[in-house]
Amino acid sequence: MDNRHFQLKPSRLAYVFQLSIYAILMFVLYQLLPLWLWLIALVSGFILYLFFLRGPQHFQLQYLDGRDWSLSHKTQSDVQRVQISHIIDHRAYIVIYFQHFRAKPMLVWCDQLSLRQWKALKILTKMQ
Template structure:
């Protein structure tokens, strides 16, 4: 397979940093509105929820089969899922891939999950889509 048809995804540090930064901003804003103990309780709850979301299965390989047909391989599953891509949106820091089937969650690919060459390839694919 060509490198423009197969994308091996690494874990994203940018996504984790973005989530922590957002959580920090929300906590700072809440500290002005609520008393300190309630703010600490909400921060603990938010960190627990963040940890649970980080444990969700992640896509480790994305491969184009046909024009709209792609295969997804998840980290915790040996079964390769076939999906039909509806749209690829480029948001500079990340790319969102939406699927035809509404039950399939959108896939977000952050800029540090791919090599520079593959990232440029994915951005070009988003422009053409």
């Protein structure tokens, strides 16, 4: 497999991170709010997560030329041509920013790639 072809799997680490932040938030709100308001916050947070915050998980990112990359979703047949403006390494995850304002930044967690691909992506962040 090429050093600049990344097939992203769903991340379990992202789910654990989101769940822990949600649990901490619910614990703090439990201390501050009456029980009925806390229950409303608990249910609304769960509904918000189920319907609005989940995005596509299986991506393929492949190098084309210069700053041009192709971004595709595994279940859909459309391929987008994107340009990466910059990449930031946060050790547990890497944030990829695209130049077009419509494209949301992409989070790549360390468990979404194989170790070889993760190292290649970290090298790519140092080169940018």
